[in-house]
Amino acid sequence: MPLNHVVLARSLFGTSLAFHIIFATLGVGIPLLVAVAEITYALTRDSDYAIMAKRWTRGFTVILAVSITTGTIVALQLSLLWPRFMQVVGQVIALPFLIEVFAFFIEAVFMSIYVYAADRIPHKWRILSVSFVAIGAAMSALLITDANSFMNTPRGFRMENGRAVDVHPWLAVFNPALPTQDTHVLISAYMAVPFVLATIAANALVRRNISSREREHHTKALMLTLFLGGFFGILTAISGDLSGKFLAKYQPAKLAVAEGLFHTTKAAPLIIGGWPDASTQQVIGGLRIPGVLSFLATDRFDGVVKGLDTIPKSLWPPLISHELFDTMVGLGTLLILIAVIGWLFKTIRMRKTQYPFPKWYLFIVMLSGIMAIGAIECGWLYAELSRQPWTIYGIMRTAEAVTGAPYVGTMFILFILLYALLTIGTISVLRAYFLRHPLANDIEPGPIRPRKVVWLP
């Protein structure tokens, strides 16, 4: 196979996944936020939270459609673009894919009930059905990520003449990468989505012609989302640290490329930023913090961290991974900071004013959604690129997995066009919908005294 064939297949598949993951992340996070809002409404009887749930759900139905169809695309493209890989999947790690289908069922059935039958079932059942949507979505994410963690740490089989023998399907499911990777993926989705919704609230709050009733509503939404974003942000950082320790143990080359560590080092420094240079085997520029990488990887400042020199150069992952990793971590740190600043404003100024957030801060929050999605994208690109040249780590190379069929390039162009169409379509439809159905139509008119604010403690 010519190399550019593999590159085209990787580009097509990577594009499909990078597109799917945006909507999939929203699909995991929005039901959780809707459930939180519904429960808050049940506890406080503050109708603002019911309205939040309603409006988020309205947007969610459109996003869900894109999420489901693009998910169907990636699921089938796996077989179409990587038939050799799926041949192994079918023999060894098919269970998460199969169980995932039932998670989809749960999500689809309860979503229909929550959306189309909302007016015919009592509020208790509404909370129950949206919780099932959230559980179904979380399960899909956890299960598909399990397939990915199998690719990182394959277990439960041996390859003999192209067939898997000695197969233990459950051993493959409970592979060593599962706990850290699943935790990190789920929590980072729960971190990202609140920031996306915070962006929407901040966007409304900076408008000039906003009524005080609307301002009150959006301030509540902002506090809720900032709280959840910050809370899960801190958990994301903790679980990311655990992922790093996992890599040090099981996939040292992946950690080494993330940190630009060319040589196995005792008391290795953490290098933030900079450009890894293959010819000099040095990172050019960047901020060095002595010993910290050793501490992160091994819990000891003088621990030994394996470098890229432990594997042959032909197996090195692309060095760009260092940039992707640092971007993910950097964006995550900034987002936590944004949430903490919001909390400080609230604590310091809430007694004096009902609207504690200054305009410049709101402009920053407006960027947080895109930053959060960016962190997800960088994280996945890093995780997938730095597995190269392997598709199944140590067992099957990407060039072996790829389809033998022609026309991959043509398909790539068609799918780029499709994704462009979906991007434009989804944004326009959502914009048009919310312009036609402004918040003012949903909330009870007239100023209402702010009731107890329940979020951002």
Place this chain on the structure above:
Amino acid sequence: MTDATWAAVLLWTLVFIYAIAGSIDFGSGFWALFYFKRTDVKAAMIASRYLSPLWEVTNVFLVLFAVSLVVLFPHAAFTLGNMLLVPGNLILILLTIRTVFMVYAHTSERFAYPLKFISGITGLLIPALLLTVFPIAQGGFSQRVGDHYILSLSALFSSPATYTYVALGILSELFLSSLFLGDYSRVADDRSAFITYRRQVLWLGPVTIIVAFICLWSISATAPWLRHGLILQGSWFVLSGTLFLLGMAMVLLARKPTDFSYRIGVIAIVLQYLMAMFAYGRAHMPYLVYPIVSIYDSFTNAEMFRAAIMVLIIGIAILFPGFIWFWRLFLENKAYLQKS
């Protein structure tokens, strides 16, 4: 029966369910478009109501089929994956456009018509493309390259057999969706929609059967091995034909929405499709793709098979109550149907 045969039965059952559910889903989208600007708007509304909660569940069956193929017959998935790159990806593009545009149409009042137009038309094309998998599996359109096979697109699309399958797919879609929408209007007690869909059933049924015969004839011309198998299953086809006649008679008898014989007609015609597909499947055995992939040499290992069956049984048991709730709320619920 061997494990591989059971697995093939399971897979074929999924194809059957998706064929029926997909026909109703895509067909309803088309009828919602067809009646959009006509005076009998009721017919369009019934179709839209039916569609709203249904498409997600239908889509899951497609994914379940693809996953089950990989799980049960991984080596067949390898061969088919290589062969279906182009048709498979085209189906995915159409499926995405049809679904997403349909949901856009629900959300955007202003552009509802053009959006429904696109999703209705693509919904008609999807079964057409899906059905090309049948002639591919029937053999003769692939070339061996190294260790795998690739599909010859020009051979596929210059064969008349392909087009008879395509025609059968589109007609079945229109026929089955009219049939179910008729039943749905019956439950909703909507007389005008019922009359409309019943009339369609009465002319689409015979046309579909004629095309089915043409399709069988073209099979015997292009795939002697399959023809041989089909003849052996003759009695099942006779049973299927009888069920068709019974179904049409029952529909003919049902003149008002209150006539229960319509429901019997629906059941008879679903059974007719079941029998015909069962017979076709048996004739096709043991090949998944003739003559390169049989169910025996592509079957998965025993450990995976056992684990997969266990997961399927537990999954279906957990899901069942949710599905019953869904059915009660949408498909047999007059209040939902009549809500405007």
